[in-house]
Amino acid sequence: GAVVSQHPSWVICKSGTSVKIECRSLDFQATTMFWYRQFPKQSLMLMATSNEGSKATYEQGVEKDKFLINHASLTLSTLTVTSAHPEDSSFYICSASRGSSDTQYFGPGTRLTVL
Amino acid sequence: SQQGEEDPQALSIQEGENATMNCSYKTSINNLQWYRQNSGRGLVHLILIRSNEREKHSGRLRVTLDTSKKSSSLLITASRAADTASYFCATDGGSEKLVFGKGTKLTVNP
Numbered sequence: 463g464a465v466v467s468q469h470p471s472w473v474i475c476k477s478g479t480s481v482k483i484e485c486r487s488l489d490f491q492a493t494t495m496f497w498y499r500q501f502p503k504q505s506l507m508l509m510a511t512s513n514e515g516s517k518a519t520y521e522q523g524v525e526k527d528k529f530l531i532n533h534a535s536l537t538l539s540t541l542t543v544t545s546a547h548p549e550d551s552s553f554y555i556c557s558a559s560r561g562s563s564d565t566q567y568f569g570p571g572t573r574l575t576v577l
Numbered sequence: 578s579q580q581g582e583e584d585p586q587a588l589s590i591q592e593g594e595n596a597t598m599n600c601s602y603k604t605s606i607n608n609l610q611w612y613r614q615n616s617g618r619g620l621v622h623l624i625l626i627r628s629n630e631r632e633k634h635s636g637r638l639r640v641t642l643d644t645s646k647k648s649s650s651l652l653i654t655a656s657r658a659a660d661t662a663s664y665f666c667a668t669d670g671g672s673e674k675l676v677f678g679k680g681t682k683l684t685v686n687p
Contacts, residue, residue: 504679505678506620511674
């Protein structure tokens with residue numbers, strides 16, 4: 463159990479467009495979902511924490527208007543990168559947990575390339 | 578600032594050898610976790626060790642935790658080429674958030 467999927471697995475878009483990434487918990491209800499960003503050969507950096515039905519909590523330095531997060535159900539969270547720029551190109555990974563302080567289960571990641 | 582710091586940054590060994598990776602952190606924790614990441618893929622949870630535990634085993638994995646030194650180690654015994662991946666430690670820092678270290682890139686040569 464505890465499978466998390468992400469869609470799409472990769473996406474290429476033009477500068478200025480918006481891209482939506484989905485994160486789904488397939489076999490459990492995820493009270494909390496997390497969004498991370500990973501640059502090549504670097505570690506994961508937490509972007510935001512989202513709890514179902516409430517607004518996401520963003521980490522310092524992460525623009526909430528640029529990275530829109532919606533956690534409308536216990537199995538789905540979405541990250542929308544608005545007005546994407548080449549510097550937004552990165553590997554975006556989500557994780558889901560059944561509750562605070564529970565194990566986080568990670569999705570396979572989404573590779574975003576902005577031309 | 579990042580909580581966990583792994584060393585070495587890179588490790589190359591022969592199949593059958595043991596691989597040891599270390600992680601240090603800075604603040605109090607409830608638990609520490611180790612994850613594995615194959616190149617360009619998501620993270621796979623390997624093992625969680627709580628702050629009141631000193632050692633934990635899972636198959637070929639052995640994790641130790643020394644809260645007095647704020648350090649942990651991950652030992653992979655009898656390594657296989659399929660163990661080639663990056664390994665990250667992550668601490669909770671007393672909250673639900675995970676803070677990841679920079680990772681150790683392990684290469685197991687056949």
